[in-house]
Amino acid sequence: MTWLAWRQFRAQAALTAALAVGVVVVLVMTRHDLSTSISPGAPTGIYKLLRLLGTGLIGVPAFVGAFWGAPLIARELETGTHRLAWTQSVTRGTWLRTKLAVVGAVTVVLTAAFSLVFTWWSIPYDNIDGRIGTANFGQRGIAPIGYACFALALGALLGLVLRRTIPAMVATLVGFFVVRYLVQTLVRPHLLPAETVTRSLDALLGAPGRSSAASGGWILSRSTVGPTGARVNGIDQALARACKLTRADGPSQIAACARRAGFHEIVKLQPADHFWPLQAVETALFLGFAAALVGACFWWIRHRAA
Amino acid sequence: MSTNTNAIETERLSKRYGRRTALDDCTVAIPTGHVVGLVGANGAGKSTLLQLAVGLLEPTDGTITVLGGRPGAGPAQLARVGFLAQDAPVYGNLTVGDHLQLGERLNPGWDRALARRRIERFGLDPRQRAGRLSGGQRSQLALTIAIGKRPELLLLDEPVASLDPLARREFLADLMQLAAEHQPTVVLSSHLLSDVERVCDHVVVLAGGRVRVAGDVDDLLASHKVLTGARTVSTALPPGQTAISASHTDRQTTLLIRTAGPVHDPRWQVSDVGLEELVLAYMSADVPARSLAAVGP
Numbered sequence: 001m002t003w004l005a006w007r008q009f010r011a012q013a014a015l016t017a018a019l020a021v022g023v024v025v026v027l028v029m030t031r032h033d034l035s036t037s038i039s040p041g042a043p044t045g046i047y048k049l050l051r052l053l054g055t056g057l058i059g060v061p062a063f064v065g066a067f068w069g070a071p072l073i074a075r076e077l078e079t080g081t082h083r084l085a086w087t088q089s090v091t092r093g094t095w096l097r098t099k100l101a102v103v104g105a106v107t108v109v110l111t112a113a114f115s116l117v118f119t120w121w122s123i124p125y126d127n128i129d130g131r132i133g134t135a136n137f138g139q140r141g142i143a144p145i146g147y148a149c150f151a152l153a154l155g156a157l158l159g160l161v162l163r164r165t166i167p168a169m170v171a172t173l174v175g176f177f178v179v180r181y182l183v184q185t186l187v188r189p190h191l192l193p194a195e196t197v198t199r200s201l202d203a204l205l206g207a208p209g210r211s212s213a214a215s216g217g218w219i220l221s222r223s224t225v226g227p228t229g230a231r232v233n234g235i236d237q238a239l240a241r242a243c244k245l246t247r248a249d250g251p252s253q254i255a256a257c258a259r260r261a262g263f264h265e266i267v268k269l270q271p272a273d274h275f276w277p278l279q280a281v282e283t284a285l286f287l288g289f290a291a292a293l294v295g296a297c298f299w300w301i302r303h304r305a306a
Numbered sequence: 307m308s309t310n311t312n313a314i315e316t317e318r319l320s321k322r323y324g325r326r327t328a329l330d331d332c333t334v335a336i337p338t339g340h341v342v343g344l345v346g347a348n349g350a351g352k353s354t355l356l357q358l359a360v361g362l363l364e365p366t367d368g369t370i371t372v373l374g375g376r377p378g379a380g381p382a383q384l385a386r387v388g389f390l391a392q393d394a395p396v397y398g399n400l401t402v403g404d405h406l407q408l409g410e411r412l413n414p415g416w417d418r419a420l421a422r423r424r425i426e427r428f429g430l431d432p433r434q435r436a437g438r439l440s441g442g443q444r445s446q447l448a449l450t451i452a453i454g455k456r457p458e459l460l461l462l463d464e465p466v467a468s469l470d471p472l473a474r475r476e477f478l479a480d481l482m483q484l485a486a487e488h489q490p491t492v493v494l495s496s497h498l499l500s501d502v503e504r505v506c507d508h509v510v511v512l513a514g515g516r517v518r519v520a521g522d523v524d525d526l527l528a529s530h531k532v533l534t535g536a537r538t539v540s541t542a543l544p545p546g547q548t549a550i551s552a553s554h555t556d557r558q559t560t561l562l563i564r565t566a567g568p569v570h571d572p573r574w575q576v577s578d579v580g581l582e583e584l585v586l587a588y589m590s591a592d593v594p595a596r597s598l599a600a601v602g603p
Binding site for chain 1 (some may be wrong): 360361362364380381382384385387388389391392393395396397398400404407408409411412413414415448451452455
């Protein structure tokens with residue numbers, strides 16, 4: 001059965017692998033210059049372009065779900081070849097397990113190669129911009145592997161249930177991005193206990209300040225509090241009252257005033273060193289989703305499909 | 307295999323798709339060792355019955371037993387039953403050779419020599435993509451996969467429906483030869499009576515999701531007679547004789563009856579019935595199905 005699954009998939013796998021190898025080679029070749037001679041804070045030219053690969057990396061799981069997952073079973077049901085495949089001396093459970101295993105293995109290997117090399121390539125940028133924030137988190141580390149497995153399983157199940165390739169592809173894309181977005185906004189902030197730090201208002205007011213404990217972290221919420229610890233809305237007016245200063249006096253003076261008067265900022269965040277633990281938990285979460293969807297596939301193919 | 311195991315045995319078998327009933331309360335036993343024609347109009351439930359027998363579908367009600375086992379229960383049961391689905395599905399972007407590989411790798415009992423011989427005989431190029439084969443070639447490829455696994459029971463769902471007359475004749479001739487050489491029980495569905503008449507020695511007639519009649523062709527032909535008489539003759543029949551269909555012209559009445567013995571009534575002219583006439587009578591008969599289903603030798 002492995003032979004058939006591979007025979008059906010090998011052309012797509014080879015094409016995608018060639019693309020992935022190309023990307024990896026370009027990243028490896030440009031990495032040295034990037035880390036020595038370029039100012040990573042303001043990427044230019046080719047590096048600006050290469051940074052966009054991160055956006056591509058967000059699309060890889062969606063591609064896997066729509067183009068590998070959705071047609072995996074739907075195309076067989078559409079063309080009737082499931083009646084050929086399921087009447088050989090192999091149960092449809094084995095058939096499904098083998099197909100998912102072959103496509104899943106290629107998915108994991110290619111996604112992991114792309115993501116991990118890109119993560120390494122991005123370190124000079126990430127040292128400055130951070131990588132735990134929502135902009136970068138999903139383009140780094142092992143999370144894309146979890147996303148891709150989830151998308152593949154989602155596509156397979158939707159293809160099995162909807163029985164038509166194109167609707168399954170569309171539903172997979174929509175479903176994938178909805179789940180991905182909901183997890184990013186509603187779930188990920190709570191996957192690990194957030195930290196709360198108190199910091200000066202320097203950064204908020206635009207004064208050149210020392211880097212604080214929050215630097216590089218993923219800020220979940222921030223609020224300004226006054227000397228009494230009460231939350232302050234309208235910091236400008238509050239400072240104007242406290243020091244008789246206005247915005248016209250320049251950020252450094254205002255910041256100094258804020259420090260003197262006891263104003264500060266309370267920040268809830270996931271610190272930068274939560275990056276890998278958070279990656280592990282999020283990856284596990286999506287692998288869990290994938291496992292549940294695969295389970296649903298097996299149930300459906302035994303009881304509902306024909 | 308023990309001789310008392312039927313190839314297919316159903317007990318009050320029903321299959322519904324949502325509100326549509328495809329098979330309704332079917333009880334039938336199809337013996338091994340025959341080439342069986344499953345006859346009925348389109349939508350009579352032939353395809354549903356065959357897909358239930360190979361395990362592609364699950365019954366809504368009742369039971370179906372195939373060669374003594376539950377259809378599709380496991381690799382061993384699947385290996386015993388060969389299936390050629392309607393329209394002979396093949397993988398369009400795989401080659402003929404790939405399909406032989408598929409058969410070999412997915413079936414422990416694969417007969418490589420037999421498959422090769424058939425591919426050569428039909429002039430199929432192993433390097434050709436299956437998507438570019440003609441309808442007849444595709445059917446031959448699909449049948450080769452079904453027969454290559456050397457099943458005890460071969461189920462063919464409308465194998466010739468999409469073929470032109472010449473390809474149909476070749477296909478059936480080949481099938482007859484296979485049945486003679488390898489002796490599997492063959493069940494083929496068709497709405498073309500002439501095909502069934504050519505190759506089958508046992509028929510099952512389905513209409514409206516029910517089994518109307520089933521039995522050996524010879525037994526059926528022996529137990530049915532056509533009676534022709536004047537219009538005025540009463541159509542009341544003695545015990546042991548049942549009218550299946552009746553037709554009238556201005557002057558004469560024709561009955562198709564099932565009878566246990568010879569007909570002696572001098573008012574009727576008695577003649578033998580052809581299979582086609584018999585099957586058509588049952589397909590259109592508006593009689594309670596269950597009372598007709600149990601025609602035995």
